[in-house]
Structures are given as structure tokens and as C-alpha cells.
Amino acid sequence: MSDKELPKKMEETMEGTVVFGVPFPTGDDLSALKEMAPIVVKQPYASTYNYSYGQDSPFFAALANKRFIVSREPETGYTYATPRGHDMYTGKETEWVEIKPEGHIHAFTVCHFGSEEFLPQCPYVLALIEFEGVNTLFLARLIGVDPYEASTDWIGMKVKGRFLRNSKFKPTDVYFYPAE
Amino acid sequence: MRSVYAVSGGVSKFAKARPDKTFPALVKEAYDYAIADLGIEHPKFWELVDATVASYFSDHFERQLMAAIMAQDYIGMLPKPSHRVEGGGATGGICFQEGWKSIASGYADIVLCYGFEMMSHVETWKGNEFIALASDVSFDYPVGGFYSGYYAMMVSRHMAEFGTTPEQLAHVSVKNHLNAYHNPYAQKRRKLTIEDVRAAPMVAWPLTRLDICVMSDGAACTVLCSEDGLAKLEKAGGQRIPRVRVTGIGRGTDAMRLSDRPHQSYEDFYKYNALPNEMDADSRAYYKELWDHGFRYPGVHSFRAGRMGSKEAYENAGITDPLGEIDFVELHDAYTSSEIQTYEDMGLCRYGEGGPFAASGKAFMPGIDYGLDLPDEPACPVNPSGGLIACGHPVGATGLMQAVFAIWQLQHAIEKHFGDPALQVPDARCGAIHSHAGTGTYVTVSILEREE
Numbered sequence: 001m002s003d004k005e006l007p008k009k010m011e012e013t014m015e016g017t018v019v020f021g022v023p024f025p026t027g028d029d030l031s032a033l034k035e036m037a038p039i040v041v042k043q044p045y046a047s048t049y050n051y052s053y054g055q056d057s058p059f060f061a062a063l064a065n066k067r068f069i070v071s072r073e074p075e076t077g078y079t080y081a082t083p084r085g086h087d088m089y090t091g092k093e094t095e096w097v098e099i100k101p102e103g104h105i106h107a108f109t110v111c112h113f114g115s116e117e118f119l120p121q122c123p124y125v126l127a128l129i130e131f132e133g134v135n136t137l138f139l140a141r142l143i144g145v146d147p148y149e150a151s152t153d154w155i156g157m158k159v160k161g162r163f164l165r166n167s168k169f170k171p172t173d174v175y176f177y178p179a180e
Numbered sequence: 181m182r183s184v185y186a187v188s189g190g191v192s193k194f195a196k197a198r199p200d201k202t203f204p205a206l207v208k209e210a211y212d213y214a215i216a217d218l219g220i221e222h223p224k225f226w227e228l229v230d231a232t233v234a235s236y237f238s239d240h241f242e243r244q245l246m247a248a249i250m251a252q253d254y255i256g257m258l259p260k261p262s263h264r265v266e267g268g269g270a271t272g273g274i275c276f277q278e279g280w281k282s283i284a285s286g287y288a289d290i291v292l293c294y295g296f297e298m299m300s301h302v303e304t305w306k307g308n309e310f311i312a313l314a315s316d317v318s319f320d321y322p323v324g325g326f327y328s329g330y331y332a333m334m335v336s337r338h339m340a341e342f343g344t345t346p347e348q349l350a351h352v353s354v355k356n357h358l359n360a361y362h363n364p365y366a367q368k369r370r371k372l373t374i375e376d377v378r379a380a381p382m383v384a385w386p387l388t389r390l391d392i393c394v395m396s397d398g399a400a401c402t403v404l405c406s407e408d409g410l411a412k413l414e415k416a417g418g419q420r421i422p423r424v425r426v427t428g429i430g431r432g433t434d435a436m437r438l439s440d441r442p443h444q445s446y447e448d449f450y451k452y453n454a455l456p457n458e459m460d461a462d463s464r465a466y467y468k469e470l471w472d473h474g475f476r477y478p479g480v481h482s483f484r485a486g487r488m489g490s491k492e493a494y495e496n497a498g499i500t501d502p503l504g505e506i507d508f509v510e511l512h513d514a515y516t517s518s519e520i521q522t523y524e525d526m527g528l529c530r531y532g533e534g535g536p537f538a539a540s541g542k543a544f545m546p547g548i549d550y551g552l553d554l555p556d557e558p559a560c561p562v563n564p565s566g567g568l569i570a571c572g573h574p575v576g577a578t579g580l581m582q583a584v585f586a587i588w589q590l591q592h593a594i595e596k597h598f599g600d601p602a603l604q605v606p607d608a609r610c611g612a613i614h615s616h617a618g619t620g621t622y623v624t625v626s627i628l629e630r631e632e
Binding site: 038040043045051053056080081082083084088106107108109110111112113114115116117118119121124126127128135136137138139140141150152155156170171172 | 199200201243303305306308309311312317318319320322323324325326328329330332333334336337339340381382383384385386387435437438439440441442443480481
């Protein structure tokens with residue numbers, strides 16, 4: 001043992017302290033604690049991921065270059081509007097094919113409420129877009145329609161894609177608007 | 181495979197927030213009820229139980245990884261074998277089926293299945309974000325990830341394909357909220373009109389706040405056993421347990437991304453997806469006409485996973501006429517629209533007929549005045565408990581809650597547990613429970629039948 005003086009008390013700090021004088025029975029009778037209201041505390045939690053798009057990365061590179069590419073099974077020709085590295089039926093690797101981002105609204109909604117991240121953007125329109133000769137759909141934002149005039153008449157509407165000039169490397173780098 | 185009996189269950193009070201208890205203590209609330217119903221105290225049950233299965237959806241909501249072991253620990257199940265299952269909204273249904281497999285395989289004679297979720301740990305809009313992380317985070321979530329939005333897109337297509345109306349959806353809301361009026365476990369017990377539902381704040385067109393379930397804190401559990409297990413429980417509890425046997429289970433899956441769902445041909449639908457009650461000439465002609473008008477299956481309007489889960493469960497239970505043979509269904513009505521879609525998947529009506537079926541009265545309880553003009557008599561009450569829309573949806577508990585309510589229905593014990601006989605389906609002999617995840621990615625269907 002050294003003669004060095006080691007601390008006997010944890011250093012007190014002020015951060016995290018939000019309440020003083022918490023009520024508590026003063027005597028030995030602790031039975032009232034069973035009636036005590038619960039303590040609820042705020043616990044922030046945040047993290048930043050280094051998230052890889054993996055085999056889907058070329059799709060985002062294409063959007064950054066104002067081009068729209070889809071995934072095609074080379075033999076059957078089955079084509080996915082949303083990128084997929086392998087076909088779910090044959091198990092074979094798909095190839096990239098460029099198409100024009102022009103299609104029709106297959107289904108849609110107007111979000112008047114949403115997840116925390118998107119709340120400031122409400123109301124916004126989500127649409128599943130179908131493309132000629134493509135077997136699956138693509139989820140996108142739709143602009144240029146009145147969100148307060150939603151109607152199933154929008155289904156089948158011809159739409160065109162437009163690219164953001166400043167890519168965010170998200171699927172929203174392409175968005176759609178009515179073609180007529 | 182061995183016979184599996186569902187003998188008891190417990191459900192904690194579901195509420196928007198249960199800050200009075202931690203999640204392990206909520207599980208304890210449900211567990212204590214389930215063993216009390218068997219007339220057994222904890223030390224004896226611990227001696228008898230062979231294994232447990234735990235169910236919760238989200239580490240994000242719980243703010244605790246490996247949360248299941250904390251429940252296992254708190255309710256006194258150590259050092260029994262256990263594992264946690266997870267499959268989005270179907271987590272509870274999967275838990276029930278994994279318990280079933282443990283018994284059916286001969287691995288265990290008595291299994292406790294428990295599930296929980298504490299969604300009040302975050303505000304609703306953050307909760308919506310957590311739930312939306314159960315959609316593809318590369319291609320779905322960043323576009324405006326919001327589950328109500330995904331379901332609203334599906335129903336927009338259902339409306340365009342079949343002429344389904346928002347008022348038909350609203351019938352489901354009125355029914356389920358009013359059923360819950362008689363269920364003391366329910367979170368929202370309300371008498372509503374169609375107008376109330378349509379006038380509620382719009383969340384994602386055409387779904388209003390009253391078309392959508394809310395977030396909840398809660399827990400539920402069930403006890404499953406073999407014939408030998410049943411004998412042990414009856415001996416320990418000194419009472420006869422009404423026989424409710426799980427006669428069939430089924431499960432299906434589909435693509436995570438709605439956009440990837442196939443658009444199959446009529447021939448493939450009949451090859452892979454049609455139910456026995458759709459094999460007649462009339463149904464074939466009906467579907468041929470749908471296809472001639474551009475219908476493709478499942479598209480985004482139908483849940484192939486729900487259909488395949490139903491098909492498998494019906495095959496196992498020997499059901500060929502679901503509407504005629506099943507006395508009630510507890511199904512995953514996270515949205516009024518998904519209840520309507522699920523009528524079709526489960527074969528209570530044909531694809532495309534869900535809207536008129538919802539407004540027909542066939543899915544309503546007998547003896548309850550809904551204040552609606554319903555043309556048909558009740559045929560198969562759907563969500564007699566009030567479903568997710570009214571009972572709440574603490575995700576990992578939900579599928580087990582359905583199982584508990586189904587057990588009580590088949591034990592003819594609703595009055596005993598609810599303190600009100602209104603929701604007892606008369607002479608209930610066969611019930612189906614349906615648990616559903618994501619945009620229809622995992623779906624479980626289990627058939628329970630009363631045996632005298």
C-alpha cells in the first residue's frame with residue numbers, strides 16, 4: 001500500500017440534477033411507498049450509423065447523375081423497379097437497366113401525420129409508381145397535386161420523375177409530378 | 181405430432197402508458213392471472229412448467245436489449261429453458277405457435293408463452309418512427325416512412341380495384357369500439373357512429389384517427405400443454421380445465437417492400453393461393469372476371485402471407501368452409517382496412533368483397549345494438565373483444581392477448597373474466613386467431629377448438 005491519499009468521496013457535479021427535495025417518508029414506516037407515483041425520467045439516445053447501401057449502391061449513384069436504373073433478371077426479364085441484387089424466383093443475380101422515370105400512380109396516400117423525422121413535411125403524398133415493362137413498383141414522393149383534394153381518381157395518373165440537383169443519397173433524390 | 185391444449189391466459193390492463201410498472205412487472209400481472217385461473221400458485225407452477233417462450237417486438241421501444249430475460253427472471257422462471265421470438269406485429273402469434281411446437285414435438289409438456297411492449301417510453305411520433313424502421317430503411321423509410329401511410333396506400337388500391345368505401349371501413353371501427361365497450365381490458369371503449377369515424381382527424385388519406393389502433397403498454401400470457409401436462413395441471417389445481425385444443429397452425433410470409441409484391445396470374449392464384457371454398461365454378465367465374473378487369477394477386481391490396489397462413493391452418497384443422505365452420509375470429513385489425521383485407525385472406529368472403537362484407541353485419545356480435553342498419557345476421561363475429569383498434573396494440577403482447585380472449589370464448593368463460601356476458605359468442609366451438617406483421621410480411625393463423 002502506498003501512502004498516497006485516495007479519494008473517499010465521489011466528486012459532486014451539477015449535470016443531470018433536475019430535482020431537489022424529493023418527498024420521502026421521514027420515519028421508519030415505509031408502507032406509503034407502495035402508493036408512490038412512478039418516477040419517469042427523460043433519457044436521450046442518439047447514434048449515427050455508417051450505413052452501407054451495399055449492392056444497391058449504384059442506384060444511388062445513378063440518381064446523383066440524374067439517371068434511373070432498375071434491376072432485371074437477365075434470362076426471365078423479370079424487372080424490379082426497386083433495386084434488388086438477386087431475383088427472388090430464379091435466385092440469379094440481376095443486371096442494371098436504365099429506364100425513363102415515367103409511369104403511372106398505382107396507389108397513393110396523403111400523410112397528414114407521420115414519424116417524427118417527417119412531421120415538418122406534413123401533409124405529403126406517398127405514391128407507388130408503376131412503369132411500363134417493369135414487374136414491381138417504386139415508392140416515391142409525389143408533388144403537384146392538392147393534398148386536400150385526394151381522390152382515387154389519382155390512381156392511374158401519368159407521372160414523371162425529376163431529380164434533386166443536390167443529391168442526399170436517398171431514394172427521394174427522385175420524386176414524381178403529374179405529367180399532364 | 182401430439183395434441184396441444186391452450187388452458188389459461190392472462191392479460192394486463194392495456195393503456196396508453198403504464199408508468200406504474202416496469203415491463204417485467206406487467207408480465208407478472210398477466211402471469212399471476214393465468215396461474216390463478218388454473219388454481220395453482222407460483223412455486224407449484226414453476227415445478228411443473230418445462231419451458232417458456234418470450235415475445236417482444238422492439239429493442240427501441242423497450243430501451244433494453246435482451247429484455248426477455250428480465251421478464252423471465254422477474255416472474256421467477258429461472259433457470260428454465262426459454263427463448264425470445266420476434267416478427268414485428270406478429271411476434272405474439274409467432275410466440276404462441278413456437279409454444280405449440282414445443283408441446284407438439286414432445287419437447288415439453290407445459291409451456292408458458294408471454295409477451296409485452298412498453299410503447300409509452302417514447303412520444304407517439306417517435307413511436308411511429310420506430311415502427312417505420314420495420315420497413316426497408318434503404319427504400320421505404322426515407323421516403324416518408326409511416327405505417328399508416330403504407331396501409332393507406334394499400335386501401336387506396338383496394339378502393340380503386342373493388343369500389344370499397346371509407347364508410348365500409350368505418351363499420352369496422354364502430355363494431356370494434358362498441359365490442360370493447362363490454363371488455364374491461366380494452367384501452368378504448370367507445371360508442372361511435374360512422375360519421376364520428378369519418379369526421380375524426382385525417383391521419384393518412386383515407387384513414388382517420390378512428391381507423392387506426394393506438395400505441396399501448398401491456399403484457400399477455402398463455403399456458404399451453406400436452407395431454408400429460410393437462411393431467412398434471414388439473415391435479416395441481418384440483419379442478420377440471422375445459423378442453424380447448426389448438427387444432428391447426430399456419431404461417432405465411434411476403435416481401436418486406438410493398439413495391440416488391442408480385443402481381444400473379446389467375447392460374448397461379450388457383451395453383452398456389454386459392455382456398456377449398458374458392459374451388460367451385462361460381463368462385464372461379466368470379467375471379468376470372470376480376471382478372472379480366474386487371475386484378476392481379478396479391479398486388480398491394482391483398483396479404484398473400486395472411487392467405488397462406490390461413491390455408492395452412494385450415495388444412496391442419498380440416499376447415500373447408502371458414503365462414504360456416506369458424507364461430508369467431510380475433511384478427512389483427514391495426515387498421516380498419518386491414519380487417520377488411522383480412523376477411524378476404526381468411527376466406528370469410530372472396531377477394532374484393534371485404535367492403536360489403538364489413539357493412540353486411542356478418543362480422544358483428546349478436547345481441548349488441550350498434551346503431552347501424554345491418555342487412556345480414558351475424559355469421560362469424562370478428563374481433564368480439566374489440567380487436568387492436570379498441571383493445572390496444574402493445575406489439576409483443578397483442579397476438580397472445582388474442583389467444584387469451586379466444587381461450588376464454590371457447591371455455592365459455594367471457595362473463596367470468598370480463599364481468600359482462602355481452603361478448604360471449606353463443607356456443608363457441610371453433611375460433612381463429614390471426615397475428616400480422618409489417619405490411620403483411622409475417623402472418624400467423626391458429627385454430628382453437630373446444631372439446632367436451
